[in-house]
Amino acid sequence: EAQVTQNPRYLITVTGKKLTVTCSQNMNHEYMSWYRQDPGLGLRQIYYSMNVEVTDKGDVPEGYKVSRKEKRNFPLILESPSPNQTSLYFCASSSDRGTSEAFFGQGTRLTVV
Amino acid sequence: AQSVSQHNHHVILSEAASLELGCNYSYGGTVNLFWYVQYPGQHLQLLLKYFSGDPLVKGIKGFEAEFIKSKFSFNLRKPSVQWSDTAEYFCAFTGSYIGGYQKVTFGIGTKLQVIP
Numbered sequence: 001e002a003q004v005t006q007n008p009r010y011l012i013t014v015t016g017k018k019l020t021v022t023c024s025q026n027m028n029h030e031y032m033s034w035y036r037q038d039p040g041l042g043l044r045q046i047y048y049s050m051n052v053e054v055t056d057k058g059d060v061p062e063g064y065k066v067s068r069k070e071k072r073n074f075p076l077i078l079e080s081p082s083p084n085q086t087s088l089y090f091c092a093s094s095s096d097r098g099t100s101e102a103f104f105g106q107g108t109r110l111t112v113v
Numbered sequence: 114a115q116s117v118s119q120h121n122h123h124v125i126l127s128e129a130a131s132l133e134l135g136c137n138y139s140y141g142g143t144v145n146l147f148w149y150v151q152y153p154g155q156h157l158q159l160l161l162k163y164f165s166g167d168p169l170v171k172g173i174k175g176f177e178a179e180f181i182k183s184k185f186s187f188n189l190r191k192p193s194v195q196w197s198d199t200a201e202y203f204c205a206f207t208g209s210y211i212g213g214y215q216k217v218t219f220g221i222g223t224k225l226q227v228i229p
Contacts, residue, residue, distance in 0.1 A: 033217075040122075042203065042221030043157075090156060101147065102217065104156040 002027045006091050006105035013081055013112055021076045021108045023091030031094045032074040033058065033102070034066065036087040043090070049074055081112040115140040115208045119220035126194050127228050134189040134223050136204035145215075146187040147205040148178055151222075157203065163187065174198070199227045 004025045013019055025032065033048040035058075045058030049068040063085055065077040074093075078085060088109050092102040120135035138144060148160040161172025168180040178189045187204060201222045207215040 035219075040221060043219040045217070092157075101159040101162055102149075102157075104158070106156050 002103065004091055004093055004103050004105040006089075006108050009106060009108060011108060011110050013110070015082055015112055016080050019078050019081060019110075021078075021089060021091075021110070023074045023076065023105055024072050025074075025091075025093040025103070026072065027093060027095070027103065028071065029093035029095050029103070030071070032068070033092045033094075034064070034074070034076045035090045035092065036060065036085075037090060037107075038087050046076070046089075078110075081110075083112045086110060086112050115206070115216065115218050117204050117206060117218050117220035119202075119204055119223050121223050122221070123224045123226070125226045125228065128196055129193050132189070132191040132194045132198070132225070134202055134204075134225070136187045136189065136220060137185050138187065138204075138206045138208075138218075139185065140206065140208035142208060145207045146178075146180060148172065148176070148187070148189050149203045149205060149219075151201045151203065153200065160189070160202070194225070194227050196227045196229045198225060200225060 007022045030051050034046040035043045037043050044060045046064050047058050047066040049055040052068050055066050088107050090107050091105040094100050094102045116139045118137045146163040149157040150160045151157045160176050161170050163170045163180045171177045176191050180187050201224045203222045204220040207217050
């Protein structure tokens with residue numbers, strides 16, 4: 001079954017404690033992205049990746065890092081989380097340089113206290 | 114900069130009522146247009162898409178959307194909603210290329226609540 005898998009689904013952490021949210025897709029897609037979803041703001045892109053070792057900033061990259069060492073994996077790293085990063089995070093993948101539909105993971109609800 | 118405007122942020126309808134959700138995009142070139150749906154507690158799923166050809170696009174679960182290029186619009190419609198259509202709906206489009214990647218822009222979403 002084609003899917004994008006994120007872990008964990010829920011996470012509560014404290015300010016400043018580094019964390020990683022994993023994302024894996026089994027569709028051999030080149031393009032992967034991270035979004036955060038906040039009430040009234042919709043989906044905002046954090047980072048995207050066009051292929052292995054090729055990543056770039058989206059609209060709201062501050063406070064986040066990513067890596068793409070393998071085609072299937074695209075982890076999101078928060079080196080020093082802050083309360084304003086409390087949000088719902090989605091990973092997505094797509095083929096065809098992003099023109100085709102995006103497949104989304106189940107989401108990670110992060111709370112930073 | 115490309116942007117998407119969804120006019121209604123929260124819509125409440127009774128079952129069997131007709132639905133139309135507005136979506137306007139801002140971009141001067143060729144676009145690919147999407148509607149995604151997010152059921153409560155779930156991830157976004159594609160409802161329908163328009164790349165080219167017939168501007169009236171039919172999607173899953175009886176939804177359709179019409180691309181009107183002159184109005185930069187891609188409104189979503191359904192003749193008769195059901196309680197199971199309660200969800201949040203996102204309009205999105207791809208426009209400009211940035212380093213070989215076609216940027217996707219999402220609207221802020223419209224929450225639809227269908228009352229039985």
